[in-house]
Amino acid sequence: MTCVHAFVWLALREEASAPAVPDRFQSMSFAPYGRDANPDKGEPTTEQQIRADVEAVAPYTRAVRTYASTGNLDLVAKIAGEKGLKTTVGAWLDEDEARNEREITNAIDVAKKNSNVVGIVVGNESILRAERTPQQLIDTIRRVKRETNVPVTTGETWDVWLDHPELVSAVDYIAAHMLPYWEGVTPEQVVDHTIAIYDRLRATYPGKRIVIAEFGWPSQGYNRDNAVPGEIEQAQIIRTFAARADALGIEYNLIEAFDAPWKSFEGSVGQYWGILDADRALKFPLSGPITPSTYTATAAIALLLGIAFSIPVFRFGRLTMAQAVIMVGAANLVGAWIATVADHWLTHYVIGGNMVTMVVSLVLLVPLVVVMLYRVEELATIAFGRAPRRLLRKIGVTVPSRTPKVSIHIPAYKEPPEMLKQTLDSVARLNWPNFECLVIINNTPDPAFWEPIEAHCRELGDRFKFLNLPKVAGFKAGALRAAMLETAPDAEIIGIIDADYVVDPNWLIDLVPTFEDPTVGIVQAPQDHRDASRSLLHEAMNTEYAGFFDIGMVQRNEHDAIVVHGTMCLMRRAAMVEAGDWSSDTICEDTDLGLSIVERGWKSHYSSARYGWGLLPDDFASFKKQRHRWAYGGMQIIRKHWRRMLPNAGTRLTPAQRREFSIGWVSWLGSESVGALVAILSLLWVPVVLGLGIAVPQRILTIPILFCFGIYLLHFIALYRLRVATTPVRMLGAAFAAMAVQFTVAKAVYDSFRYKDLAFARTAKGSWLADAARAFPALPEAVIGAGLMLAAVTLRMTNWHAVVEVDLFALALAVQSLPFLAAAGIGWLEGSTLNAFATWSTLRARALALLPGRAVPPEAAVPEKIGG
Known part of the structure; x- marks a missing residue:
């Protein structure tokens, strides 16, 4: 290469x-x-x-x-x-x-x-x-x-x-x-x-x-x-x-x-009309061949940087040729870009507005380039690398000879009783002889929420324990800490599921045997949902979630660096105690505890098989609120754990685990927040470009934005096609849903610097009736997105002299508007009849009826999922 x-x-x-x-x-x-x-x-x-x-x-x-x-x-x-x-x-x-x-x-x-x-x-x-x-x-x-x-x-x-x-x-x-x-x-x-x-x-x-x-x-x-x-x-x-x-x-x-x-x-x-440069050196020879003066040096630097950035491929133990070629090619591409930027800095007079755009853009582009390399690596590994080795497979074994006791904890806060009953009934059907189930109702004074659950636990038998904690501090973590005190002394494994989850009877029989390895501390199964058919929006949200669990989690599992999420999770009790039990100093207590366990040398394993199905957020506003909570909690975890990612930090994390956790944070929180910040700063810079006609960002600054977006699209489409069981239409919906929360994640990162501790924000689930008078859930995104697109169109239309950099900047603005417009589009779709599958079924039936010989009887026009 x-x-x-x-x-x-x-x-x-x-x-x-x-x-x-x-x-x-x-x-x-x-x-x-x-x-x-x-x-x-x-x-x-x-x-x-x-x-x-x-x-x-x-x-x-x-x-x-x-x-x-x-x-x-x-x-x-x-x-x-x-x-x-x-x-x-x-x-x-x-x-x-x-x-x-x-x-x-x-x-x-x-x-x-x-x-x-x-x-x-x-x-x-x-x-x-x-x-x-x-x-x-x-x-x-x-x-x-x-x-x-x-x-x-x-x-x-x-x-x-x-x-x-x-x-x-x-x-x-x-x-x-x-x-x-x-x-x-x-x-x-x-x-x-x-x-x-x-x-x-x-x-x-x-x-x-x-x-x-x-x-x-x-x-x-x-x-x-x-x-x-x-x-x-x-x-x-x-x-x-x-x-x-x-x-x-x-x-x-x-x-x-x-x-x-x-x-x-x-x-x-204006600065570059001289025959001699500002240092009084002749800029070109007066006889003989004419060649770029710094080209050879720039090429040499690019090659050396390409080699340096390629060295990390040697840490891969199971590298294929195609995988290596793609990763090394991306490393050389980044080396060439950095060398070109260095050459530009040394051969141009970067002052005034150009200095501002250059410095700010480079500071913000570095994390985007790091994320781009990470995505190329993930793409190459999944598309051309070897199959995962550590992924737990669903093999349907019989009950093992040893059946350690599992204590299943279900925290609930103002949850609809009928929904929680479904969860308890599914737990009662578990194909595992030795378990208990603790239902922890916390901070819910209204008896209408907890009395039916208490009665239902009595009906289900002695294995179901009901705990009502009217005043418990620490939100969900506080409730789970209280549950640990009431857990049976002989329980070896703690299982955590959300109150809205219906679990598969084979959940425990398939995954608990993994703990026969005494070094295993965590076994995680993915989240999934049973109500995606409610609307187009819910289908998009469900498919967007699936990408994380079928792509990112599988790859992180290869390095024993999964992200623990607070449902469908099994933890060894001894590992939890060693890690300090549930902590309330973050609002993502599950990820925090899981990371603490791994830091102490316990192994984690992941299965991509679905063993539980919950309920999706009721609406787009709840979807954004949930993502804000995850991102804000992620920033809390970074503040708490970043020193432990350093070499010689006193933890048992391997270099691969440190890398996965660190780059994972940068890839999610960093790229989303930097991407939103770059978009907003670009929008603010447009009046300078339009009013003064100067300081248009150089192509070496705008092309990386376009290239990173192209890599994002390729990464998303290719990996969804390879790993997620979905259709192209659903995949498109997932792409819109993923882009639509970019500003939400960025706001959460910003809020983490403004507010030390935000309250736990519960995601609304199980409410089938939406408020028709709800405010538009994506107003800030709509304003910013419209501004970016309007700026792009204005720049393009006023580019009287067809300046390439202006067109590239306009294109970059248009690309940067897409996440904001995606949020606005979903916000509009949510209140539209087009959000209902029945509308699309009716339109499909009418379209078929217009075709000769394809008339469809009214009773045939039943609702069905788009793309399904």
């Missing part, structure tokens, strides 16, 4: 040719300011700086042109003359009349004192900028001509000269600015285009001396229509133009001698 990577760099390496510059350029625009100076703030240059800069350009030009005669620039002619350079002196004109007078006086004085002055340029694009009327400028030119013996002119774009023949009559020669970049000319046509304009001026004003007073091409920056800046393009254009101009006898001045880092206000290209 490293060889392939190297070949790609070699194949993409550009090499161009152009006529050599045999001697020196005729003239260069000369602004002798240091790299960190800013003359626009009135900072003058120094004699020392001027001397150094004249020394820098003398080998490459025969003359220089200045644009002002104040701020010590009146010293340029004298110092240039010492090196044998001709000078065209500039007198800057703007709306400051006092300064204008100083400029004119100094320019005249310089011309009188220095014999190497070959002309004075009074004003620079003063008419174009509407700072002078043609007559005002003509009057000033005539005044200067009266007081000096050198040719006098003004600098204007070529179209201004064509539009103002009266100006031509007033000057000694035409100083025309020709910068085809601003006209959107392709690099291949620039020289021909410029010479054609020169010929047009010559034909319009025959006999008049014409000097191309500004010609150049930027070496970096964004395209403008078909005009594409670039290091290779600049070298080809400048060398070709100089050769053609010398051959045709055309006088010219190149803009400009040095890159000007302070010119960030002139769009993306």
